[in-house]
Amino acid sequence: MVRDGKTALNEAPDRVLAEAALWLVRDKGRAETKAEQGRARWMAEDPVHEAAYARTLSVWDDLGQVAPDWKSDRAAPGLRIRARELALACLVVCVCALGLFAHLRDPDYTTRVGEQRTVQLDDGTRVTLNTGTRIVVRYSRGERHIRLDHGEAYFDVAHNAARPFFVDAGHDYVRALGTVFIVRNDQPKLEVTLLAGAVQVGSRDAEARGASVILAPGDRLRRDGETQGLLDRPSLDTVTAWRQGELVLENTPLLVAVGEMNRYTRRPIQISVADAAGVRLSGVFKTGDSDAFVATLAALYGFKLDKRPDALVLSGAPVRAARS
Structure with missing residues (x-):
């Protein structure tokens, strides 16, 4: 049975309505391609999401028409808003005024110079960030992506063959399944050291970097700029010493x-x-x-x-x- 927008909205939990309102605020506040892509992914996850966003947008438009005559008896009956929609409209206004849409951003974790930090992600993966590091977590139903903007991080990846795990560092990526490894991103330099399991290191720009490389435990791949990379086998105690x-x-x-x-x-x-x-x-x-x-x-x-x-x-x- 196909649900129309009205039915889907009435069935939507308050959390979905709040998310729809926050996406709307983000769309209205900043015209960013990444924001639009994030909202599109969220809407594609469930028809309820798409219906909730469409109705939220409609309420926003109605609110714009009603607001000038908010305290007037002359407001047309056709513009009256039901209680639930009014609450949603108020939420949109409050979110717009206070900027409370931060939790819809991709979660990020950072360390200051000299600081280290361990975080456990929603899927059970544990990440230890070394000094001066920033990662951004971007999970979907089909894939798990960590963007390593800069610095160094130790990954102990929770196994899930149905959702591949990627670390993105500049033009390069590391793909892993149930693996322990370290990635250091000092653009244009990149180092990937595999401690356990197997990883594939490749480039989004395949023509510039050539074929991907499969690492075995103990391998380290080092790339500098446009070079394909140098493979060696360092002392793992040396590579991981920063964790102590x-x-x-x-x-x-x-x-x-x-x-x-x-x-x-x-x-x-x-x-x-x-x-x-x-x-x-x-x-x-x-x-x-x-x-x-x-x-x-x-x-x-x-x-x-x-x-x-x-x-x-x-x-x-x-x-x-x-x-x-």
């Missing part, structure tokens, strides 16, 4: 090591390319503890250390014997 608040360095060039430490602080370490040339560093350091890190460098290599309010500056040629 540690930075593990293994014969790492000093400039790279400094860059990694600077991810966790707003008081960056500064050193010139010339002073850092040829210096490599190994050891385990606490993320965010830049003072201890630079003190170690000064002691090992003879750098001059200048502690400024806005930076920790290392300078001077390091001790040659310590370079070996």
Whole structure:
């Protein structure tokens, strides 16, 4: 049996009516392609959604006609609004005035510099965000998408073969089913490390990046710009050390090591390319503890250390014997 708009609206729960009203406010407030696409997906999920939105739009239009004569007895009987529709119209007005449509946005999670955070998504997937990271969750009935705008995240994906799980990072994507992996997005650089299961890493721009790559547990794929990528097998303890608040360095060039430490602080370490040339560093350091890190460098290599309010500056040629 096909339901008309009136029947569908009368059967719609208050939650659906509220969602329809909020979508209308969003449409009226900002003409955004993403907003329109989101509303279209919501309407396609259920005929009740489409009917509720159509009736909400009709009430909005009626309200615009009635409002000038709201307190007048001259209002035409044909413009009278039933109690439920009046409540809906009031909801639209309140939502418009207060801007209470945030929950219809795709949920997002962020971490500040030096912060880490673990969240559990509606499907049971657990995501741990490293320092300075932002993800946006966009789930539908057929697919699960996480947009990693920037930063690094550890994914422990809840298995659901009927709803593939994707992490979108710029032009690249990672597709997984029941998998544990890490994605780091420092555009244009991308790193994907697989800890368990299997993932497929590909590009939305297939011509630019070539064929997709299937990773096995222990594999890491690194891409930089338009390159197809380099596959290696790093120490997984090193890759995952940030989850314990540690930075593990293994014969790492000093400039790279400094860059990694600077991810966790707003008081960056500064050193010139010339002073850092040829210096490599190994050891385990606490993320965010830049003072201890630079003190170690000064002691090992003879750098001059200048502690400024806005930076920790290392300078001077390091001790040659310590370079070996």
